Amino acid sequence: MLDADEAVELRTLQARAYGRAGALNAAEAARLRELESAKTRVATPPEATRPEPRAPEPARDAPATTSDAVPVGAAVGAGEEISSPAEPPVTRPPRDDSALAALRQHWRLAAAITGVFVVIGLVLGWLLFADRGPAPMQLSAQQEQWQSAIVASGDFDPGSVRAVAEDEGVVIWFATKNERADVCLVLGHEDATAPACTTQEQAEILGLTARLTKPVSQNQTYDIEAQMFLTHGGEPAVITRSYITSPQSTSMFASPEEADAATTLAEETGLERRTITVVGYDDGVPIWTGVDMSTQRFCLVYDGSMPDPPMACDEGLMLADADRTLVLDVVDDAETTRYEYQFGYGQQYLTVTRGWEGDDAAGE
Structure with a gap:
């Protein structure tokens, strides 16, 4: 251990040695090492001496005996105590050493727990993010x-x-x-x-x-x-x-029933079978177009499942103009629905206006 003077001397030498512009000569450096060694040296405690056991004095009211031992159950007088042999002092390990020892003792358990959490994380990640591809299609x-x-x-x-x-x-x-x-x-x-x-x-x-x-x-x-x-x-x-x-038509239909309806429509209206096709639907009801065999006019037909279906035909020849519009009004339950089909060399489309009453009517 260092006394007060040596401690001051040590701090002075350390400031000169470790300072930014400090420097020591050989003698001062040797003295610095000597003081640092003395500071860190731990004195070994002297071995504890085991005191000799003292024989208890006999109780006041008990007769004196020549034996040094105290009889079992003998009373101890006031102010007297029975001395027991001194036990050696217990040296407690430092707290850091105890924590390190506990970690070494339970490292297998800690490693097992960590491994379990890693496996659980991998499984959850695979379940959530793995690309397992499309499910196979069931075949008969x-x-x-x-x-x-x-x-x-x-x-x-x-x-x-x-x-x-x-x-x-x-x-x-x-x-x-x-x-x-x-x-x-x-x-x-x-x-x-x-x-x-x-x-x-x-x-x-x-x-x-x-x-x-x-x-x-x-x-x-x-x-x-x-x-x-x-x-x-x-x-x-x-x-x-x-x-x-x-073979009787170049048109395409969604179902056999629709193809049969086209054949019936040709018989009922006189439209050329090969020209009949569906251009749209209104709540599942087909809207047809076709060419009249006798006049070569282009016609728009609603439904076609009835003997005399609603139909409107263009007044001019089919290919006379580049773009034209066919208009067909159908009245059902006092409500008029207008079907407008634009055709020609440009884009062809069908517009359905429900509740039509004039040019300013709103519909869908």
Whole structure:
């Protein structure tokens, strides 16, 4: 330990040694080391001496005995005490050493708890953010047979054939070939298939289209068309369209019932069957157009399911002007609905105005 003078001397030497412009000679540096060593030196406590046990004095009221031992149950007089042998002092470890020892003792438990939390975090992250891809499409037993036949053909990479959509009973499959260099779109129904393939780069830029014709009746067929694009992750995005066609018409219809209605409309109104088509709907009721066979006028027809449907025809020849409008007013329950169909070389569209009463009427 340092006395007061040595402590002052130590602080002076440290200020000169560790100051910004301080410097010590060899003797002063040696003295500084001597003082710092003396300051940090811990004196070893002398070994505790064990005091000799003192024999208790006999109690006042008890007869004196020649034995140094105190009988069991003997009373101790006031102001007297029984001395016990001195126990050695207990040395408590420093607090930091106790914490370090406890950490060493329980490090396995701490590591196990940390590992459990890490695993839980990984599982939750996978459940929330993992891209597990689209769910597989459920196929009927018959459709699974169609898929098995496509796989057995060997035209595509093993394990790449995957059903992605269905339209009017026709299944659309995605597949790859040439070790994933090419992507394919395959349409299948019973024994008929319509594959189309291109490179992955072309599919990402332009997409890929395939079409399959499914017979409906002797005079009608369903045309199913599928268009596929690839996402940034390489997954297929498919859009499908289906329509009814027949040899008697170049028009396309949404259902066999609609195609039959076009045939009936031709018989009832005298419109050319090949020119009849649907241009829009009003609450599910079709609005038709067609060319009158006798006058070659372009006509707009409402519904068409009745013997004498509401119809309005253009007064001029069909191709006389670039853009024209057909107007048809239908009265139902004292309310007038106006149908305006603009046609010609420009964009063609149908406007429905409900509750029409004049040019200033508001409608939809």
